[in-house]
Amino acid sequence: MNHDHSQHDSGPKPFWGSRYSIGLIVFGAIAAYFLLSEHRAHFFGALPFLLLLACPLMHIFMHHGHGGQGHNHDGRQHPETSTPPQPPKIGE
Known part of the structure; x- marks a missing residue:
């Protein structure tokens, strides 16, 4: 009697997809109800x-x-936090 195991996932199932996680959620809900x-x-x-x-x-x-206040993720400053350009002084 040969069984074809190629259809089944060979890796472990994640915790939140297991039946233990459902039990943990139910137990936590009951504990939260009684605590409150x-x-x-x-x-x-x-x-x-x-x-x-x-x-x-x-x-x-x-x-x-x-x-990183006042900076984007690429290192540039936000327009509202940067200093505005100064007008040229007279006589320069």
């Missing part, structure tokens, strides 16, 4: 601090730090 239903006061008490924590994290990850 039983500890609602703690969650809402910590919410303002989580919003304050989101500000520096968004600054770091969305602005990519302070290294």
Whole structure:
């Protein structure tokens, strides 16, 4: 009895395509439900601090730090941040 294995993928399946990922998502949803239903006061008490924590994290990850302000990815400056050309001085 010969089986043709050429039709099956020989590589490993990715984690998010496996049945373990579905179990992890279901377990996480159940845990989130019980945490929010039983500890609602703690969650809402910590919410303002989580919003304050989101500000520096968004600054770091969305602005990519302070290294490249005013420059495109190719190194040129934005027109609104560059200095305008100065008019020639009289007598030059």
